[in-house]
Each structure stands twice: as structure tokens, then as C-alpha cells.
Amino acid sequence: MTALMHALPYLVAVWVLLIGCYGLATSRNLIHAVGCLSVCQAATYVLLLAVGYRDDATAPVFSDIQPGSRPVVDPVVQALALTDVVVGATVTALLLALVVQVAKRHGTLDPDELSELRG
Amino acid sequence: MADVVIVVALLLVAAAATCAVLVRDPVRQALVLAVLGVVLAVLFTVLQAPDVALSQLAVGSALTPLLLLLTVRKVRRRARQEGRGP
């Protein structure tokens, strides 16, 4: 159990990233591809929070505990993940706006058909 | 005990992410992504990151799927309009 716990969270992050990349590469629909990209993004949050975790620690919020009474997990990685969750959503929105434009101009969302159109 | 909960949450995240990629229909994918958002929020809570869990819950389970569904609706409506033509 402990040997597994040493690296399992990191390996899950790797798996989520790779499966997201696989989905991106094989997607036949641009909307689906954007969804896969948000899966890839989720991998970075898992990795960041796994790096910052500390055994038997509590959340880095001192409104209800005495400072110094208990160990806390790393707040820096949490701040990184937190801003990226929200900003990533707006970037997803920008990508979806581009997808809507592609559908308007070319009438298809299949990446293969789109590359044929250009060639 | 905490370790077991973390392992379960991690495996759920891996499973939900795999499903979200393998489901090819964008509408169903949006729903699976909402589930992935909730599972991720649970994992973040277990990892003692309530701040991140809160934003993941709001964004991952509501905002992103909503945007995906609205895009699908727009694209399908367009396709239907053009389908009516000669």
C-alpha cells in the first residue's frame, strides 16, 4: 500500500494527460477535441495538488485553527491550480468560439475534412 | 484511512477521465465532463484543497459543460437550417 502511494497520484496525473492527448489526436469532432483538452488540463491540477500534499495535514486556512497547531499542505500549488481552473475555463470558451466560427465558415467540424478543404 | 479515500478518489478521476475521452458524442461527453468535475472536486477536498475544489465544482461541473452544450446546440441548429435548403 505505502509503496503504491509513493507515486500513484503522479501516475494518475500522467494517465489523465496521456488519455487526453490520445482523445485529441483521434477526435473526429472539434467540440469533442475541446472537451479532451479540458481533460488534459485536469491532469495538471492533479499533479500540482499531489506535489503539495503532506500526510496528516489540514487545509492552509487559519480561520478555525490556531496557527502553528497543525501542519498544513502547500498553499502555493493550490493558488496556482485555483487561478488556472477559472482562467482555463475562459480559454475553453475562446476555443469554443473559434469552433463556432469554423462551423460557420466551413460547415463541418471534422478535422480530417477541414484539412482536405484547405489542401 | 485517509490513504484509502485518496486512492479511491484518484481511481475515480482516472476512470471518469477515460470515459470523457472515449465517449465520442459531444453531448454525452459534456455530461461525463460534469461528472469528472464533481469527482475532481471530491479529490481536491480529500487532498485538503477546499479553495481549488470550490472553483473546480463551479467551473468543471457547471460552466464548461454548459458552454460545450451551447456550442453543440448552435452548430446543430446551423446544420439543420442548411439541411432545409435544396
Added chain:
Amino acid sequence: MTRGIRLWLVAAGGAGLAALLVAACLDLPRFGGDRHPYGDRAVRAALARHTANTVASVNFDQRAFDTLGEMTILFAAVLGCVVLLRQTRDEHRARPAPEPVARPVRRYALLVLPVALLTGLYVIAHGQLSPGGGFQGGVVAATALHLLYLGADYRALERVRPIGLYEVGDAIAACAYLVTGLAGLIGGTAFLANTLLPYGTFNTLSSGGTVPLLNAAIGMEVACAVVVLLARFLDQAVEIESLTGIKTPTDKERGK
């Protein structure tokens, strides 16, 4: 490049990436380890500045400049969406007819709406004390507003949501963040340095110096940004139609 070759390339690249990443994972510090030099220093700095929520302190004090960058990305993304999803010349607006809403849905949505809105504002306001802050609360408040679309109809939503106002609000919030940063510069220290205001009493609403101000600015920015984004996407999905799609049936009728 054919599909087959591309899949082989993806498989080869993915296998290489997987091998490297797994090797890196096995060499990372143990999960749950006790050595967090940055985290410990961040906690100490946050407590020195009387901010109970360390994450808020990192976001709006110690790494405030980084948050300025994030905010700029957010602002640019929203700007891009507004430009991409505007109504073009070959499109027109078709007002959707109001549709009856099932009674339980209406009652539930209108009941939850104020609660969700208040929760969002509470989460923003208490960002420096408890888990939450401008980023999360902004999204909650903005999505809560759209329960009105479920509960009443699209027109009711449009009436409480003058988009122009929210676009201006977005810009004002971005400016407020910058101005607070510049105030630090004028105050004689550095850009976005948290030296301007007294740190206040630990664990009260006004503690943390400029953290609550920057937090509120981000909350307003995110809420306005999400409202504008959802409004643009709803516009495209519900109202805006292309003219070519409408013309074809009349052409057909003429042919008859």
C-alpha cells in the same frame, strides 16, 4: 498524411512521452512528504500579514503580479469571444417565443436563484478568511444569474442582464486591479506591494491590507466575464440565425 500513419506517430510519441513521464514520477519526492520549503515560507508570510486564508494571500499578495497576468489572459479570452461571436452582416436575430416552463422547475429555480447568488457574493467577500475568493465566487454568482433562464425565460434574463453594463464592469474591475497596484507604487514601495493599508486584526473581514481589495476586483472581473461569455454563447445558440439558412425555404417556395 493518412489517418493510419498519424495514429502510428501518435502511438510512438505517446509511448515515448509515457516512458519519460513515468520515469520522472518515480523520481519525484514521495507523495505526502514533509518537505515543502515554499509552502512553509508562504504560510509564514501570510500569517505575518494577518491573512487567515493562505491561498488568498499567495494569490493576491505574494504572487499578485502573477494574478495580474492571469487576469489579463481572462480579459483577453473574453474579448476574443466577444469579437468572434458578434452578430455578422449575414446573420439576423430571431426572437425565441416564450415557452411554458414546468411549475416545479420554475419554483425550484426561482427559490435557488437568490440563495446561489448570495452564496457567490459571500464566497467573494470572505475570500481572505475562509476557502473561496474572487475566482470561485465570481463563477458561482454569474452562473446563479442564469438560473433565471431555467426558471422564467430568455427575455426575463435579458432584462436583468444588460450586457453592455457587464462589459464595462469587466473593464472597470481590470482597471481597479491595476490602480490598486499603482497605488502601491505611488505610496513609495513597489507595484502591487501590500504595504499601503494596515494589516488589521487577524481573522476579520478587513484584515490583510490590500488583499480584500484585489480579491473584490477579481470577483467582479470574473463574474462579469462569465456573464458576458454565457450571454454571447446563449445569443448564438438561441437567437442568432444565418440569413442564408432562412432564405433557402423561400427560394424553394418560389420554385413551386
